[in-house]
Amino acid sequence: MAVLNQKSVLDMIKEFRRNWRTFCNSERTTVCGADSMLLALQLSMAENNKQYSGEFTVSLSDVLLTWKYLLHEKLNLPVENMKVIDHYENIRKIYDDFLKNSNMLDMIDVYKKCNVLTSNYENYANISPSQLRDFLSGRQYAVDNETDFSEPMSPISKHNRDNEKVQLLAKKIIYSYLNLLVNSKNDLALAHILNIPDRGLGREAFTDLKHAAREKQMSIFLVATSFIRTIELGGKGYAPSPSDPLRTHIKGLSNFINFIDKLDEILGEIPNPSIAGGQILSVIKMQLIKGQNSRDPFYKAIEEVAQDLDLRIKSIINSQQGDLALSTTDISPARPKSHAINHGTAYCGRDTVKTLLVLLDEEAASAPTKNKAELLYDDENTIHHNGTSILTLFR
Template structure:
């Protein structure tokens, strides 16, 4: 189309060679790509050029937060708002369930998936029906002790109570005021326990301010939220495709965390075996291919 100065085949060849090089595997008969030394040099420079980070001291509040933290915090804000607009948004629930930390990580999410497997409900509706049954059902209607969510009652109740509070704030008669209150409530939840110089605190302050400015320019709350969601959908998720698998929980909670795809994997029973390292798997595949080649 005239927009690129190099053929796609050359890019793919360079990438394949680079991957084998990094895994310290044999290049077989793959010729050295043109300008390969420049490619390696560029990749080395990218590794030495980390993203800027927030200052660690409260005295320097004007510092610029890491773009990754900014993206994660904004995503959580918009996910809370999105969950209020559409409760069937499972992706929004995944981003908000354990942000801030409620001890609802991978194990809790897997249990939630198990509890949802046998119904047509969304993840959020599964949480709602379970917590309401505990709160209002009494002994005769409460879920049995064997229910997979039983061990997460307290944390799930905290999550649902916060969503209930947000829904009440969203019903404020003045749409602009409702939007301001929602953003302030989400911000307060995310920064609870953080110091003024904490990266998450700074990112939440900046995000809350920008969202309120957007809300102030609109008269109807629904239009405000839809505009925010459109902006979120159009914004590039990250500068590097490898960051599409971020450990968002670790960014916000300082815990071990789990990437979103790990949370969304099928909740199957563990087999007890772990996958072999990538290098070993590639070597095994290469040996398999060699063994099938006809003898000359």
């Protein structure tokens, strides 16, 4: 059987984008790639364990076992002889609800929705369920990319691997900012960047936001935005109650929301998506490297990733200037801050949003991370940059 490549996956996602009105309520719905699917599953399993045993935790072996089962079950592949963890139905419900509330569709959802189309079916007709399973699980990369970890790494190899990890971290952070800008309901993206750079919004702040979001049945970003906007626009009469847990995080939340506002204003004020995209990346870059040593690997990685993505945005726009040229006739002006509480519904800078969605779709179609333990549990990648593992944040 032929190996499924990234182009085939991207063609499938493009078909979904062309028919988004048929499949979802928002043009800003984002696609959840393999790594994000696995993170969402991990959180869902931890939440399930909390409901049944009182502890928000889950082992790597259980996550990988359920990941394998989930791929088969969602793709309607045989599961008769596969092990399944207890309460799988509840885990699946939590997983589905998490994606729905985050305005995301995972890769299998996109595949299933595209399969119901009657037009242009040839674009992805050659993708079989087993091919998509192998792509998402990383099975097709296992042979070619195996590394012998039993042998000690040389200093040069370790240096290169450390640089690669920093590069991946920089990429994850910038993509998360872009993801939240496009889809303000994406709690997973917000978790990656709420306290990067340091805003004093660590685990305690995230936990308080998460509880408030759950109580109000809103996204975490919308809770933070409405809280800060009420204080900024409401005056003394709208000051938060002394018992409000978010009160202690006003400074950090204000910093975060105002920064996202700045990015959102670029979307609405600059009609040219190439210029707008470049400015958005530049503002994110300057925020992340401010106060950093220019010789620091993280500083260099942020600069390199921002430059690469800027070039990629220009390439995307150039490739669309033929028969798929982006229309600039339906751009709405940026809304004033008083009306910007729900960034997910603000209809401005549509051309730039569409370009950023292409960029995010390409990232979603990337090959999954090989080291699952590092992806799911390793705090080392982020702790030096004021981050915490996703599981720890949501605990």
